[in-house]
Amino acid sequence: MSPALASVAAPVPAEHHARLTGVTRVFGARKGTGVHALGPVDLDLNRGEFFSVVGPSGCGKSTLLDVLAGLSSPTAGTAEFEGKPINGVPAGVGVVFQEDASFPWLSVEDNVAFGLRRSGVDAAEVARRVDYAIGFMGLKDFSKAYPAQLSGGMRQRVCIARTLVMQPRLILLDEPFGALDQQTRLLMGDELLRLWRETGATVLLITHALDEAAMLSDRVGVMSARPGLFIDVLETGWPRDRDSRIVSHPRFGELTAHLWDKLRAESLKHLRGS
Amino acid sequence: MASAPATPAPAAVAVPTASPATLLRLVVIVAAVGALEIACRVGWVPMTIVLPPSVMAESLWQLLLSGSHTRDIVVSFSNVAAAASLAVVLGFLIGAILHTLPPVRGAVEPLLASYYAVPTFMFYPVFIILFGVGSGAIIAIAVLLAIVAMITATLNGIDRIPLVLGKTARMMRMGPIERALKISLPAALPYLFTGVKLSVAYAFIGVIASEFILSGAGIGHAIAYAYNNFDNRTMYGLMLLIVLAVTVINAVLDTIDRRLQARLRR
Numbered sequence: 320m321s322p323a324l325a326s327v328a329a330p331v332p333a334e335h336h337a338r339l340t341g342v343t344r345v346f347g348a349r350k351g352t353g354v355h356a357l358g359p360v361d362l363d364l365n366r367g368e369f370f371s372v373v374g375p376s377g378c379g380k381s382t383l384l385d386v387l388a389g390l391s392s393p394t395a396g397t398a399e400f401e402g403k404p405i406n407g408v409p410a411g412v413g414v415v416f417q418e419d420a421s422f423p424w425l426s427v428e429d430n431v432a433f434g435l436r437r438s439g440v441d442a443a444e445v446a447r448r449v450d451y452a453i454g455f456m457g458l459k460d461f462s463k464a465y466p467a468q469l470s471g472g473m474r475q476r477v478c479i480a481r482t483l484v485m486q487p488r489l490i491l492l493d494e495p496f497g498a499l500d501q502q503t504r505l506l507m508g509d510e511l512l513r514l515w516r517e518t519g520a521t522v523l524l525i526t527h528a529l530d531e532a533a534m535l536s537d538r539v540g541v542m543s544a545r546p547g548l549f550i551d552v553l554e555t556g557w558p559r560d561r562d563s564r565i566v567s568h569p570r571f572g573e574l575t576a577h578l579w580d581k582l583r584a585e586s587l588k589h590l591r592g593s
Numbered sequence: 594m595a596s597a598p599a600t601p602a603p604a605a606v607a608v609p610t611a612s613p614a615t616l617l618r619l620v621v622i623v624a625a626v627g628a629l630e631i632a633c634r635v636g637w638v639p640m641t642i643v644l645p646p647s648v649m650a651e652s653l654w655q656l657l658l659s660g661s662h663t664r665d666i667v668v669s670f671s672n673v674a675a676a677a678s679l680a681v682v683l684g685f686l687i688g689a690i691l692h693t694l695p696p697v698r699g700a701v702e703p704l705l706a707s708y709y710a711v712p713t714f715m716f717y718p719v720f721i722i723l724f725g726v727g728s729g730a731i732i733a734i735a736v737l738l739a740i741v742a743m744i745t746a747t748l749n750g751i752d753r754i755p756l757v758l759g760k761t762a763r764m765m766r767m768g769p770i771e772r773a774l775k776i777s778l779p780a781a782l783p784y785l786f787t788g789v790k791l792s793v794a795y796a797f798i799g800v801i802a803s804e805f806i807l808s809g810a811g812i813g814h815a816i817a818y819a820y821n822n823f824d825n826r827t828m829y830g831l832m833l834l835i836v837l838a839v840t841v842i843n844a845v846l847d848t849i850d851r852r853l854q855a856r857l858r859r
Contacts, residue, residue, distance in 0.1 A: 390760065390763055407766070408763060408764055412764075414760075414764050416757045416760060416761070418756075420755075420757045422758070422776075423856045424779040424782065434765055437767075465856055467855060467856050
């Protein structure tokens with residue numbers, strides 16, 4: 320194995336954009352027999368990095384994302400975004416969920432404009448930003464269409480555009496391509512990389528696809544079976560202007576193999592019903 | 594760029610104009626009406642029992658022109674409108690409240706499910722005692738008949754709001770009222786509309802049927818009156834009026850319903 324594949328810390332002291340310290344989440348703790356879903360987990364997300372989290376099913380990946388999004392508060396430990404403790408949904412954080420979250424009663428255009436309109440941005444600015452986001456996600460020909468007329472991949476683009484248009488500084492993605500076919504996933508991965516480069520946002524991607532994590536990320540965090548802990552953080556060393564063509568790079572295979580090496584035992588634990 | 598192709602959804606938004614099934618349906622109806630016309634005219638069916646459809650239509654036209662039953666018509670349609678509106682509003686409120694109280698809902702739901710096994714009309718004496726003979730009792734019975742359909746549709750509609758939309762609302766930092774109006778209501782609307790459609794249908798049944806026994810006015814009363822006086826022309830004319838009205842109203846509601854349902858296809 321090449322030295323670059325060894326787990327390493329961030330090479331240069333980078334600015335911490337979001338930070339989890341000793342975060343633990345126990346569900347149903349009040350009833351005494353709680354389910355220990357996550358942690359204690361420490362995580363530092365550097366400003367502008369692309370970080371992926373992989374782990375076996377039920378390891379608390381989505382719980383981790385919920386804590387960062389302010390959708391659930393940790394049972395123990397602290398969560399910070401831009402130096403402030405996360406208490407409720409922080410401004411500047413956008414989420415794309417695995418499930419289709421487009422609003423079926425609104426056209427693509429109105430879906431994308433929804434958040435901007437209610438935050439009191441003036442009409443001309445809304446139009447400009449919506450136009451840009453729609454164009455960026457390749458939805459120009461479908462701006463008047465309704466979600467029911469679009470494929471799953473296109474609807475997920477609508478959701479990404481709706482998040483993008485709010486100009487989030489931290490974008491959290493919870494298995495956003497989980498319901499899509501493999502080819503569409505690769506191409507959506509390219510879109511995501513392009514969006515990440517262009518916006519300069521910090522991206523945290525939750526995924527169960529090791530190849531997706533290996534191809535897209537600067538760093539990949541590998542989680543154990545429940546209660547989820549980081550058992551490894553892998554630095555990929557890809558250049559910033561990468562795209563899906565790196566799957567033919569020998570290093571891609573090495574990275575994916577390394578991830579699987581770390582995860583195999585954990586996934587077996589899940590399979591045997593720990 | 595448009596790598597993921599949009600699946601064509603021809604029937605999803607545009608309501609089809611005239612499918613072969615629609616044409617066939619029209620043929621069946623025209624043939625049935627034509628057959629009845631011939632049967633009556635030839636004498637297979639005595640005029641004292643059934644009138645030819647053309648005579649029914651002519652009678653309806655006459656009584657509309659003469660204005661002899663305008664009051665009955667106005668009374669019935671206002672009662673239907675009042676009963677349907679009350680059932681929709683109250684049913685929605687009760688459904689929405691029940692949804693927030695899962696234990697109560699759990700207790701009540703089996704009763705709602707078997708509700709339509711009870712012949713509601715048998716309670717008419719109770720309503721006469723409570724409201725007297727007239728619109729009050731009629732509207733009450735029609736609301737009683739219609740409201741449970743709306744409650745059930747409301748519960749179903751709220752149940753079916755995808756959880757992810759709730760999460761999205763939280764990410765957008767919406768308050769409970771904004772969330773209810775901008776997310777929950779439009780998301781549940783197609784299911785709620787099914788309740789509206791059923792409520793209107795039940796309100797019609799409730800009002801017209803009650804008028805036979807509980808009223809001195811209204812189309813139902815006028816039909817019963819004509820029947821008792823061997824006035825076949827008026828009786829069939831008014832029956833035709835109800836059939837036409839229900840058909841038109843249902844067709845309009847159905848069109849709206851189909852448009853709303855089309856948006857749900859995922």
